[in-house]
Amino acid sequence: MNLQQLRYVVATAEHRTMTDAARSLYIAQPALSRAIRDLERELGMTLFARSGRGVVVTAQGRRVVKLAKEALDAVHEIESLAGHGRSADTDLRIALTPSLEPALATRLLPAYAERNPAVRVHIVRCDGRDGVVSAVRDQRADLGLTDLPVPADLIGHPLERQEIVLVSPPGLDLPDTVPMARLTGMRLVLPKRGSARRREFDAMFAKYGVRPVTAAETDERGSSLAHVRAGLGSLLGYRGLTEQALRAGLVIRSLDPPVRRVIAIVHARRRLPLIVQDFLALAEGGSAA
Structure with missing residues (x-):
């Protein structure tokens, strides 16, 4: 048994599905399921029972979850004392x-x-x-x-809430406020596939029925702006990027409907x-x- 397994148990109990728990922990769902099974085998007890698409905490599992939370709190407090x-x-x-x-x-x-x-x-x-x-x-x-x-x-x-804006190289024929539908066919610099941020953007695209073209993939902000400066495509980012983007000679536009996080x-x-x-x-x- 280790602290990571205890964190996995607590997250699974709180989210009630392996998929949501794995997403919250930024790990693959099979890895989470395997870790839970290994812990159950080690303890000789069943912590979670399948229920439809989710899981329910067993009676023994509720006791383990309670103790796991207390153990994690104690570890955090010790680490705080150590400094x-x-x-x-x-x-x-x-x-x-x-x-x-x-x-x-x-x-x-x-x-x-x-x-x-x-x-x-x-x-x-x-x-x-x-x-x-x-x-x-x-x-x-x-x-x-x-x-x-x-x-x-x-x-x-x-x-606070921050608006997501479109950061583009100069010279693009776009209105000051860009309708979401205009993203279809637009070349975008996007986060890498499989990352949490990419999943969020893909969900937004699916919600509005738009299909942009992936111009480049990177999780580094500096690289993203460099790609836009080079004219590879536009970038979706927080309005907090405005000053940095304007210094680079880029153009900032709002989306319609507005998107905020x-x-x-x-x-x-x-x-x-x-x-x-x-x-x-x-x-x-x-x-x-």
């Missing part, structure tokens, strides 16, 4: 993606620094939501700034140091729907 060789009272590490950094740097960080001048804030830059989740899970960051949803072992505090501050399910609690209180006090 990983740094001062938990003066250092605050925040993981985020470059596209969301303006939302933090222009409003929250100046206000937090004014209220907590002795705290050193370190930015951990990550490629995509998966990178932010990993940084928070691995204790390389106390907090993360990313879009929802996040895995069940993290807690998210909604901060909830941006949240996330952290592990553990007792948080006071400096982290102070940051959350400041963020929640000034958050906008």
Whole structure:
């Protein structure tokens, strides 16, 4: 038995389907099923029973889930006490993606620094939501700034809604607000297939019945903008990219209907140091729907 298996058990119990639990953990569904079966074999008990397309927690499973949550909470608290060789009272590490950094740097960080001048804030830059989740899970960051949803072992505090816009090279014959139908046949720089963000974009395309052409695939924001600058195609990204895109000579357009995502501050399910609690209180006090 290991901590990863305990996390898998808790996520499966919370989501009630292997598919949803695996998606929340950013792992393949067969890998999750195999890990649960291995744990059940090791313990000599059945934790989950099949029910239609989902699962239900057995009586023995409910007890294991309760103890697993307590064990994970205890591990997080011990790790917090250890501090990983740094001062938990003066250092605050925040993981985020470059596209969301303006939302933090222009409003929250100046206000937090004014209220907590002795705290050193370190930015951990990550490629995509998966990178932010990993940084928070691995204790390389106390907090993360990313879009929802996040895995069940993290807690998210909604901060604001950000609009998804179309970033294009200059010279394209497009209206200022681009109808969603115009994405059909348009060359787009997209996240890599199989990534959580790509699945979200594919779901959006399916919802509106559009079929863009994949010009390039990358999960790195810098590479995405470079592809657009090179004229390979357009890019769907948060409006927080606007300043960086405009400096590169690119054009920003809204979509019709508008598409927005909830941006949240996330952290592990553990007792948080006071400096982290102070940051959350400041963020929640000034958050906008």
